[in-house]
Amino acid sequence: MPRQSDRFYTEIRRSHHPLAFVEAKGINGEVVRLTVKSGDVSVDRTASPRRSLNVTVVDTTGALVPDKTRGLLTPYGTELRPFRGVRYSDGTTELAPLGVFHLAKVDPSESSSGEQEIKVEAFDPSRRVIRDKFIRPYTIAPGTPIIAVIQRILARTYPNLEYDIVPSPMVTTQTIVYDAGDDAWEAVTELADSMGAEIYFSTVGRVVIAPPNDVDANPAPEFTYIEGPGCTLTSLSSTLSDEPGFNGVVIIGESPGDDKPPVRAEAWDEEPTSPTYRHGPYGEVPLIIRDSNIKSTFDAVVAAKKRLNELLGFVAQLSITSVVNPALEAGDVVLVQRKRSKVDDLFTIDSFKVPLLGTDTQTLQIRSKRRRA
Known part of the structure; x- marks a missing residue:
């Protein structure tokens, strides 16, 4: 939107x-x-x-x-x-x-x-949460909704926060104990990650807990950089690398019973036109994640897909300079088309700057999310 x-x-x-x-x-x-x-x-x-x-x-x-x-x-x-x-x-x-x-x-x-x-x-306000470390053991009982845990931890620092949340039914599967000195922001980040979500403070100070943008589910870009009239892009440079280059994620969660193996899910780059297609010349390069908060196959699948969306595309990165668009957010999907540089793809924004002087331009670090057919 x-x-x-x-x-x-x-x-x-x-x-x-x-x-x-x-x-x-x-x-x-x-x-x-x-x-x-x-x-x-x-x-x-x-x-x-x-x-x-x-x-x-x-x-x-x-x-x-x-x-x-x-x-x-x-x-x-x-x-x-x-x-x-x-x-x-x-x-x-x-x-x-x-x-x-x-x-x-x-x-x-x-x-x-x-x-x-x-x-x-x-x-942003997360720094205060980072500095407000747990001063004594902080215990979370099993069966507690993870979103409620996140809100409870953040309320230690900010009692009156407002939230933009995509609901999740996930609960903690075992007792969680944070020790004195543990980083509270790291704790809520890991909890959000276990739900397949990311957490951050918005530009108006609200806490956002939501899955990252999935370009395949919502291909309409937030902004476009298409050469021709009205294009704000002034220059670009590209980097191709196979590091870290993960094209698959394997999530290993909690055992649903004493006599049963832990729940497990895999997510891979299954796009045949992608340079990191798992069955192509690139091969399989999996990232293995163990998370005791995941107790069902459904939760494992959600977490695996979310992590894969974050990883895919690190092998194709662009740095672009453009006229300033101050309304962008990290994680936004943008379309870049530049014939001379052989660029025609959807990218996700990893980082950028917004200058406060009108004469300055804007630099964005973006990565390819998929190959356009």
């Missing part, structure tokens, strides 16, 4: 007036729009945290320079919300939120001319 209006996507495909800013919200509720000199938002679906913000702010009045531990731009609870969008010819604007970030590091400096600059580093 498009995150912005049709008008927005039409506008960014032609010469337009970009608009970007960052709002800072202090612990007392004060909101200030910052004067941004440079910066960007980085998004990486394999990283924890998934989103990070690096920005240089100009302090024209001196009011933003921290006074030791006091001030708006101190790493003790300040929230940053960057936006980027367009200003239409009629003067109206449309903005895409780029995330909710907690300030982590502040570096003020003063130039010889007396100009005050403040370099700011911030991360």
Whole structure:
């Protein structure tokens, strides 16, 4: 589903007036729009945290320079919300939120001319969960719905979170104990993975728990880079590698009974036109995963397919530079067609940056999901 209006996507495909800013919200509720000199938002679906913000702010009045531990731009609870969008010819604007970030590091400096600059580093809310480690053994009883477990763990850090969840009937199959010092975000990530889902904070601060995009089930791309009028792509480079190159996943779960073997499922690249087709010259390169939370063949199949979707395509990667589309999300499916580079395929976005200056371009790291027939 498009995150912005049709008008927005039409506008960014032609010469337009970009608009970007960052709002800072202090612990007392004060909101200030910052004067941004440079910066960007980085998004990486394999990283924890998934989103990070690096920005240089100009302090024209001196009011933003921290006074030791006091001030708006101190790493003790300040929230940053960057936006980027367009200003239409009629003067109206449309903005895409780029995330909710907690300030982590502040570096003020003063130039010889007396100009005050403040370099700011911030991360999405998952960093606070990562830092809020279990301080004593944390036990989950067997038979507890996994989504409820995830929500309970996150509530330790954020009691009032809002969620966007694709429901799952899966429950824990045995007692789970997290020891003091264990990473709570790693725990919920592994629990989501056992359901065939991924977990992250959205650009508006909601927790998303949902399966990753499956290009074969939903081939309509979120955005297209097709050479010709309206194409925003300016350059691309490609990398072909057979590492790690897994083209199959074998999931081994929990035994359904004392006298029965563990449940098991396999998922393979079964597309004959794919370069990593299991029965082709490439052969079989399986990833073996053991997960005690999986107690049925159905759950094992779901988890195997989800993991395979994440793995397929690492052998065909592109780095593309384009005019900025701030509404993208890691995991989105895009179509790239470039005849001279022999590229005509669907790709999934692994990582990208959104610059906060209107003159900058956007770089995306994408990988092939399948060969187009």
